[in-house]
Amino acid sequence: MSTAPTDPPAPHAPPPTVWPTFRARDARRLIAFLTEAFGFEQTVIHEDGDVVHHVELAWPAGGGVMFGSARNDGKAISVGGFSCYVVVPPHExxxxxxxxxxxxxxxxxxxxxxxYGSTDFEARDPEGNAWYFGTYPGTPRT
Incomplete structure (x- = not known):
């Protein structure tokens, strides 16, 4: 039985246009961890040998994250300092x-x-990133 959120995004919700991004020392290990531990789903990966240039992991109820291997390419993206809040249906x-x-x-x-009534927990991945899971879906736009 899957324990990843299964509630589909609202039919009126647009596709995600904000994607949290980060880097990983061992991107392949992190992909495996995030899919096994939390239930993210890999949708695309662009890689070259040991380097993951770009991977997208979708959250089943909507949204997702993008990341790649840590590398010296002039971009100031720290490793292990990422945090993200992920909405989970209350019954899950x-x-x-x-x-x-x-x-x-x-x-x-x-x-x-x-x-404010949300049920939450915090977990750390092997890279040290903080993942906050909770039932608070945010305030709807008016």
Whole structure:
């Protein structure tokens, strides 16, 4: 049974146009970790030998992230300093926490309820990036 969020994006939601980006020391290992531990889905990868130039990982309910291998190309993108908030359907947050824990994610903050009613947890990936998962979907646009 999958524990990745399965609720589809709202039919009126446009495709993502904001993509968080970062770099990884071991991009291939991070791809494997993010798909196993959290349920991201790889949609495209551009690589050359050991270098991952660009990979896109989609979040099943909408949105995603892009990253590539750390390299000296003049771009000031630090490794391991990335953080991201990912919305999870309320009925799936506990299962996702256990999936992440089972895949070896470092759970830096256990489940808690925020003062605005979201149920959240924080996990770290092998590169040290912080992933915040929670049930708060943001405030709808008017």
């Amino acid at each position: 947050i506990e299962a996702l926490l256990e999936r992440a824990r089972g895949a070896g994610a470092v759970i830096s903050t256990e489940l808690f309820v925020t003062d």
